Amino acid sequence: MEWAAKGSHLGGVPRRMVIKVVGTFAKLVANVMNTTKVYNAHTLLHLVKSRPSGVPLITVSNHMSTLDDPVMWAFRGFPITDARLARWALAAEDICFKNKMLSYFFRIGKCIPITRGGGIYQKHMDEALDRLSSGEWLHTFPEGKVCQEDAPIRRLKWGTASLIARAPVTPIVLPIIHHGFQKVMPEKYMFDRRPPIPLFNKEIQIVVGEPMKFDMPKLSNIALSMSRDISVSDAQWPTIQQHGLDEAAQRYLFSMISDQIRTAMEKLRSASTLLYQTKS
Template sequence: MPGGEQITRWPLPPSNKIQNFSLWQLGSSLVIPAVGILSKLMADWLNTVTVHNREILIDALDNRPKGTPLITVCNHHSCLDDPMLWGILDWRHVLNSRIMRWTAAAHDICFTNDWHAQFFALGKTIPVIRGAGVYQRGMDFCLDRLNAGAWVHFFPEGKVNMAKNEFIRLKWGIGRLIAECKICPIVIPFWHLGMDSVLPNVEPYRPKIGQKVTIYIGNPIDFTIIRDKFSSEYKSAVKRRKVITDKIQEQLFQLKPVTERLHVERYQS
C-alpha cells in the first residue's frame, strides 16, 4: 500500500456478509437512530436550514429501482457536515439503519482508538487512508456496498476545506467507484453553505445554535453514456476515473454560486 500505512484492525464485518452479522446489525440499529435524532434536532430545531430541491434526494432514497446504488457527493466545510446534513431527511430515513448512508472517513481522524473505531463503524463509516490511492480496502468496501444497492456518501475534496474559495481538485476514488459499479449508480451532487458557522473550524470546536445553513441539491448526473464508451474510447482505468471525476467536479462546482446567491437572498435580504 502506498506510503506503507495500513489499517491494522479492520472495524467492519466482511462486506459480502454484513447482513448476517446480527450483533453488528443490532449495534448499528442503535447508533444510527441515536445520531439521526441529534441531527434532526440540530437541523430542525436548533438552527435554520433551508433546503432547495430536497425532493430529488428523497425520491432517490424512496423510489430508485431495487438494487440500484445511490451516490451523493458534496463540499466539505465542517467536521459536523456528516451527520448534521442528514437532518434534512424524514424521520423514516434517519431512524432506519438499513436505509441510511454509508460514508468514508479518514482513518487517522475517526479511527484513532478501538472505541472511536467501533462507534464510527456502527455508524456505517468506512475507514480510508488518505494518500493510499483508489485501490485500498476501504474503497473496495465502498464498491461492495454500492454493488449491493446501498447509498454511499462522499466528500470528494478529501478533507475539510476551511478556505471556502479555495479550489480543491476532487479525488479520483469516486471515479473508480462509478466506473466499476455493476449497475450504473444514481449520482446526486449538492452544495451547502453555513455549516462552518454551526461548528467552526477553530478551537474550542463547540457546536453553536441559531445559525443559518443553505443546501442546494442538484439534478442527478447520468453516467450511462460515459460508461457505455468505456470499451471503445476510455480504455484505461486511469482515463475512466479522470473522465468521471471531471464531470462530477464540473457539476458540483456549478452549484456553489447558486447556493451562495440563495443563501444571501434568504438570510441577508
C-alpha cells in the same frame, strides 16, 4: 473491524441504536439549535427511498465541517433515524478510527475507513464497491478534506470516479452543495480549535442538484482511444475487467468522470452561494 459493519452484528441492534441516537442529535442541531433550509429535497428523498432495485446511489458534496455528515441528512422529512435507509460513508481513518472504541462506533454507524493518500485500490475501497454492488447508498466528500472558505470546488480525488467505473451496475450520482456548517462548527473558534459543542442560531442551506448518469461503455471507449499513446508509471493498476481498461485508460477515465462531477458541483455551488448570501 469489518464484523462490526455487518448488518447481522448482534441482530442489528447496535446499528439501530447508534443511528437513532446520532440521527436525533443531528435533528437537534439542524432544526432546534439552528435553522435548515433545503432546496430540491424531493429528488434526494425519491432516490433514497424509491430508486430502482439493485441500482446504487452515490451522493457527493462539498465538505465544510466535521458535522456535515450526519447533520446534512437531518432536515425535516428525511428518514435519518432509519438504519435500513441510512447511507454508507467514506470516513477518514486518522480521524474517525483512532482507537477501538471509535472504530466500533463508526463501523456500526455504516462508515468505511479510508486512508488518505492510500490510493484508489486500498483495501477498504473494495468494501465500498461491495456496498455499491448490493445497490446501496454511499456518500463521499470527493474533495478529500474540509474547506471552510467560500471557494470554487477543488480538483476531486479519483476515489469516487473509480467506484463509479468499477461498479457492476453504474451508480446514480447526485451532487449536493451546502452552506452554513462552517458557522455551526468553525475549525478555528477559540485558541484555533473547534467549539466543544455546535453553535446556535445559524442558518444551514442544503441545495440538492439533479441526478447524473454516466454512459460507462461510451466513456470507456473514449478513454481507451485517448490513452493509447499515454505513458504511465511503472506501478501497474489491476485492469478493470468489465471495460478492459489498463492503467493509462483508467487514469483518463477517472479524470473525465471527476471533471464532470466537479463541473456539476461548481455550477450548483455558484448558484447556491448567491442564494445563501441573499437570504443570510
